[in-house]
Amino acid sequence: MTVSKKEYKTMAEKASPGTTYGKNMLMAFLFGGTICTLGQVFQNWYLSLGLGKDGAAAFESMTLVALSAILTALRVYDNLAKYGGAGTLVPITGFANSIVSPAMEFKSEGYVIGIGSKMFMIAGPVLVYGTAASVIYGLILWFFHLY
Amino acid sequence: MPARVGKYTIELQANPAVLGFASVVGKKESEGPCGQYYDQCHKDTTLGESSWEKAESRLQNEAIHLALHKANLNNTDVDCIFAGDLLNQCISSTFGLRSLDIPFLGQYGACSTMAQTLGIASLFVEAGAASRAAAVTSSHFCSAERQYRYPLEYGGQRTPTAQWTATAAGAVILGKREEYPTAKVGLQAVTFGRITDYGVKDPNNMGAAMAPAAAQTLLDYFSDTGTAPKDYDLILTGDLGMVGGNLLEELMKKEGKDISAVHNDCGLMIYDLEKQDVHAGGSGCGCSAAILCSVILQRMTAGSLHKVLFLGTGALLSPTSSQQGESIPSVAHLIYLKA
Numbered sequence: 191m192t193v194s195k196k197e198y199k200t201m202a203e204k205a206s207p208g209t210t211y212g213k214n215m216l217m218a219f220l221f222g223g224t225i226c227t228l229g230q231v232f233q234n235w236y237l238s239l240g241l242g243k244d245g246a247a248a249f250e251s252m253t254l255v256a257l258s259a260i261l262t263a264l265r266v267y268d269n270l271a272k273y274g275g276a277g278t279l280v281p282i283t284g285f286a287n288s289i290v291s292p293a294m295e296f297k298s299e300g301y302v303i304g305i306g307s308k309m310f311m312i313a314g315p316v317l318v319y320g321t322a323a324s325v326i327y328g329l330i331l332w333f334f335h336l337y
Numbered sequence: 338m339p340a341r342v343g344k345y346t347i348e349l350q351a352n353p354a355v356l357g358f359a360s361v362v363g364k365k366e367s368e369g370p371c372g373q374y375y376d377q378c379h380k381d382t383t384l385g386e387s388s389w390e391k392a393e394s395r396l397q398n399e400a401i402h403l404a405l406h407k408a409n410l411n412n413t414d415v416d417c418i419f420a421g422d423l424l425n426q427c428i429s430s431t432f433g434l435r436s437l438d439i440p441f442l443g444q445y446g447a448c449s450t451m452a453q454t455l456g457i458a459s460l461f462v463e464a465g466a467a468s469r470a471a472a473v474t475s476s477h478f479c480s481a482e483r484q485y486r487y488p489l490e491y492g493g494q495r496t497p498t499a500q501w502t503a504t505a506a507g508a509v510i511l512g513k514r515e516e517y518p519t520a521k522v523g524l525q526a527v528t529f530g531r532i533t534d535y536g537v538k539d540p541n542n543m544g545a546a547m548a549p550a551a552a553q554t555l556l557d558y559f560s561d562t563g564t565a566p567k568d569y570d571l572i573l574t575g576d577l578g579m580v581g582g583n584l585l586e587e588l589m590k591k592e593g594k595d596i597s598a599v600h601n602d603c604g605l606m607i608y609d610l611e612k613q614d615v616h617a618g619g620s621g622c623g624c625s626a627a628i629l630c631s632v633i634l635q636r637m638t639a640g641s642l643h644k645v646l647f648l649g650t651g652a653l654l655s656p657t658s659s660q661q662g663e664s665i666p667s668v669a670h671l672i673y674l675k676a
Contacts (some may be wrong), residue, residue, distance in 0.1 A: 191553060193591055198535045202545040205584050207497040214494075262490050271492025278492050287492045295488030298388040312491065 214275050221270070221277030229254055229281075251282055258283035262290040288312040339463045343561025345554075346528045353462040354520030355674075356469065356512040357408025360630040361399045362623075363478070363504030369608045374631035375505075376403050382479060382504055390428060393477035396506035396623070397422070397433035400630070401473050404508040412437045415510065416467035419454035421445050422475050422622055423502075424484060429475050439471070448547075448576045449530070450474040451626040452649025452670035455509055456527040459672070462511045469513075475506035476621030485540075485656055498542040500578045500620035503607055507626025509634075521638045526673040528561065530554035532653065534666040540659045543652040544581025544604070544617055550667035551577060551650050552588040558646070558671050559594055566596040570643050573633060575625035575650040575669075576604035578618030603628035625649050637676035647672045 236246035261267040271278040296308035367378030420430035421444035446453035454472035461467040481502040537546035603625040604618035636642040
């Protein structure tokens with residue numbers, strides 16, 4: 191063929207429709223904002239029931255995680271995420287979805303090598319690097335407190 | 338006997354005949370523009386099975402049994418079966434066909450497998466190594482997703498260039514022309530493609546990765562046979578989709594062989610791109626298999642389509658190669674069918 195790899199790269203980029211960033215960002219804002227507002231509503235409700243600030247925050251997270259897990263199990267969450275994008279991915283609900291969905295998917299390989307080993311296939315890296323980052327952050331904080 | 342024409346094309350002088358063909362699809366495919374042409378449509382994507390892999394195996398099993406039934410043959414009448422799919426170790430084929438008791442040769446050509454198996458089956462018949470040979474392939478959206486991408490319920494977004502793996506299977510039974518002189522459709526030539534890699538790395542843009550392979554094989558075929566796109570009623574690519582299909586037409590124009598008047602793509606035919614939300618189109622072994630074994634061969638048998646170049650396209654990547662940052666090698670195999 192006469193077309194070079196370099197020329198083809200330009201052709202392919204031109205022919206491939208890109209992501210619509212404006213629309214995606216707006217949808218992420220709306221979905222993410224709604225989830226966070228819902229979280230705030232729960233927190234205020236738990237506070238009004240007499241839970242302390244820490245308790246209300248913990249119960250709020252647990253409620254959102256449970257809701258996300260239930261919506262994933264009902265095969266609804268992925269349909270919301272199709273429109274919500276980062277808005278449904280970033281909040282704690284997205285994290286719950288990333289654990290529940292492989293658990294459902296790999297049930298056919300059994301409880302140990304299926305659900306057990308595949309459950310954290312998406313959330314695993316978040317946990318690893320989240321923990322590593324908090325260790326580094328802790329070291330920095332410790333270092334500054336020395337002086 | 339098969340005769341080599343030019344460097345890459347093999348002419349099938351005995352013209353092996355298509356004795357039977359069948360397609361089996363899932364719900365989404367049955368709701369697509371070609372829904373009326375499939376032999377069997379399943380409304381339940383699990384096909385009543387306990388795993389997606391079992392469901393896909395059943396698609397293949399049903400396709401081959403339907404094709405045998407339509408050809409008025411028993412499984413023992415077939416000397417050899419060539420089959421493949423997308424799953425690791427080609428388990429849809431081996432598990433789907435294990436009850437058939439036919440000598441089996443598993444094939445892997447990614448989404449080009451229908452053209453690959455059909456090409457090899459035709460050569461077996463042409464060379465007299467088999468009186469009757471079968472080619473069958475399948476893919477299943479759910480089994481492919483869990484192997485190549487994410488769990489079904491994971492809330493991710495698909496990119497605009499992504500394609501939708503078809504839940505479908507297709508099977509063709511070939512026989513010797515002298516035994517079936519009245520068979521409408523025959524195979525005239527085969528061109529097996531070379532591996533082509535133009536450096537595309539995005540596994541969500543396989544159409545763009547495969548278009549140069551399709552162009553390469555088409556150019557080889559035209560050069561070997563001295564024919565041109567206008568000599569054919571249809572040039573049918575496997576699963577280039579919207580992006581790859583446009584790129585192929587552009588590449589061919591640059592080479593002085595404009596195919597846009599006769600080109601169509603199975604990935605564009607199997608779904609309604611807008612209404613069914615499949616982004617750039619359909620893909621998977623079953624995509625080209627189901628379209629070939631339904632609307633195309635039906636129209637050829639009915640006499641409304643005569644000269645067809647069927648070009649299976651395959652992206653030869655694995656999740657590992659993509660994760661390691663490799664580009665996507667591709668291949669395209671061409672079959673010339675004439676009615």
